[in-house]
Amino acid sequence: MSNLTNKNFPDLKNDRLLKAAFGQDVDKVPVWVMRQAGRYLPEFQEIRAKHDFFTVCRTPELACEVTLQPLRRFEDLDASIIFSDILVIPQALGMAVEMHPGVGPVFPEPLKEPSEINSLQEEGAISRLSYVGDAITLTRHKIEGKVPLIGFTGAPFTLMGYMIEGGGSKTMSKTKEWLEKYPKDVHKLLSLLTRVIVDYLVMQVDSGAQLLQVFESSADHLTKELFSEFSANYLKEIRNGVRSKLNDRNLDQVPMRNENSEVVAKVQRGHHPAHVMVGLVSYQGVTKLHFCEKIRTWPALSVHPNNESLKKSLEAAVTKFPMTVFAKGAGHSLDVQAQLGYEVIGLDWTVDPVEARNIVGENITLQGNLDPQDLYKTPDELRKLTIDMVQKFGKFRYIANLGHGITPQTPIESMKVFTQAVHEAL
Numbered sequence: 082m083s084n085l086t087n088k089n090f091p092d093l094k095n096d097r098l099l100k101a102a103f104g105q106d107v108d109k110v111p112v113w114v115m116r117q118a119g120r121y122l123p124e125f126q127e128i129r130a131k132h133d134f135f136t137v138c139r140t141p142e143l144a145c146e147v148t149l150q151p152l153r154r155f156e157d158l159d160a161s162i163i164f165s166d167i168l169v170i171p172q173a174l175g176m177a178v179e180m181h182p183g184v185g186p187v188f189p190e191p192l193k194e195p196s197e198i199n200s201l202q203e204e205g206a207i208s209r210l211s212y213v214g215d216a217i218t219l220t221r222h223k224i225e226g227k228v229p230l231i232g233f234t235g236a237p238f239t240l241m242g243y244m245i246e247g248g249g250s251k252t253m254s255k256t257k258e259w260l261e262k263y264p265k266d267v268h269k270l271l272s273l274l275t276r277v278i279v280d281y282l283v284m285q286v287d288s289g290a291q292l293l294q295v296f297e298s299s300a301d302h303l304t305k306e307l308f309s310e311f312s313a314n315y316l317k318e319i320r321n322g323v324r325s326k327l328n329d330r331n332l333d334q335v336p337m338r339n340e341n342s343e344v345v346a347k348v349q350r351g352h353h354p355a356h357v358m359v360g361l362v363s364y365q366g367v368t369k370l371h372f373c374e375k376i377r378t379w380p381a382l383s384v385h386p387n388n389e390s391l392k393k394s395l396e397a398a399v400t401k402f403p404m405t406v407f408a409k410g411a412g413h414s415l416d417v418q419a420q421l422g423y424e425v426i427g428l429d430w431t432v433d434p435v436e437a438r439n440i441v442g443e444n445i446t447l448q449g450n451l452d453p454q455d456l457y458k459t460p461d462e463l464r465k466l467t468i469d470m471v472q473k474f475g476k477f478r479y480i481a482n483l484g485h486g487i488t489p490q491t492p493i494e495s496m497k498v499f500t501q502a503v504h505e506a507l
């Protein structure tokens with residue numbers, strides 16, 4: 082597996098997104114849009130007219146080109162997201178997935194019964210996904226440090242739903258039947274997907290992804306109880322798994338610098354994968370070592386109880402690759418989501434910004450959540466709704482976005498109005 086330190090990526094010029102994810106001060110609220118590369122752009126349609134959807138995903142030059150398209154049009158975008166799809170994972174496990182125009186994804190042979198879980202090919206799945214890594218690496222170079230590049234995955238429950246239903250489903254009735262009838266097999270499948278997802282996300286970071294988003298887009302089918310049982314546990318396992326695998330490899334001696342570029346602390350890997358060592362150094366060398374049993378429990382914060390910005394920088398250095406969980410329709414479980422260890426929680430448009438902040442507290446960044454339908458309103462109305470939203474969330478720990486993906490008929494002008502209004506709002 083390649084090592085990210087050898088890739089010589091251009092320096093990042095706009096780090097608003099990462100700063101907001103870590104709770105550091107930002108000059109302006111960062112903004113990006115789910116599905117910002119997509120069918121509402123004629124230049125995307127042009128590429129899709131020539132190439133099948135999954136061919137675009139599988140061809141790094143095409144995936145890179147499509148990823149860059151929205152950045153060329155909308156100068157206010159503060160992030161890019163690699164062009165791919167959540168369904169590349171079922172493909173890598175050996176299932177056929179086709180994209181039918183006007184219909185969406187179709188699995189010609191969905192899972193019909195639990196015994197078929199055994200024929201999924203877990204081994205080698207990550208190497209069959211190496212084209213995503215190649216697309217990420219190429220894009221990180223071509224983006225020239227303009228904005229960070231987000232990697233992503235589908236979450237286990239959402240992927241399982243597609244694998245059982247054979248495509249999108251309004252009711253998810255087959256999946257719900259599985260939850261009732263075969264809970265043991267369901268957990269076996271969710272665990273398998275979780276293992277693959279952890280390695281897939283680590284591979285994306287190795288390839289150059291700077292923030293990772295996990296899409297639990299089908300959470301809207303789950304009650305609070307079902308969300309806890311079939312989604313939240315796995316989301317937590319994914320966050321912990323990625324954190325400990327990355328810490329194991331990439332944390333050696335990360336220097337922390339103050340405003341004068343002097344090294345004030347070093348973050349170092351401990352002897353156990355889940356441990357890190359934080360050393361405060363004076364100019365002569367290490368003066369004090371703090372051992373953190375679990376990174377998130379963070380006794381190292383007692384290092385400098387009065388220095389908020391050092392705390393934040395230390396946390397950023399230890400975490401390094403922030404993660405976002407977007408569980409669409411799971412606004413009923415924000416309390417649960419706040420316990421999963423993610424730096425950022427994505428909200429759909431049904432959630433009130435102020436209520437969400439009250440529930441999750443001050444240590445998590447919120448992302449969202451304008452109704453994508455609002456992009457069909459007049460520019461003046463859209464600007465007003467956007468400014469209202471940004472003012473409700475505030476500048477602290479906030480990333481502006483829609484509450485779900487942008488839809489195909491959206492007027493292009495609306496993207497300009499939305500992204501500009503976010504930057505002008507505060």
Ligand SMILES: Cc1c2[nH]c(c1CCC(=O)O)Cc1[nH]c(c(CCC(=O)O)c1C)Cc1[nH]c(c(CCC(=O)O)c1C)Cc1[nH]c(c(C)c1CCC(=O)O)C2
Pocket residue numbers: 114115116117118119120129134162163164165166167168180182184185186233249296298486
């Ligand atoms: C559920 C899901 C899928 N894919 C994805 C999700 C989770 C996010 C969400 O809930 O929207 C994730 C996804 N899919 C796509 C991206 C690209 C990155 C981005 O710009 O955000 C991302 C992040 C491209 C895409 N994925 C797809 C398109 C459009 C297909 C096309 O070009 O023909 C794009 C641009 C196809 C797709 N892929 C999927 C569906 C249901 C569809 C059909 C959607 C539709 O028809 O509107 C599965």
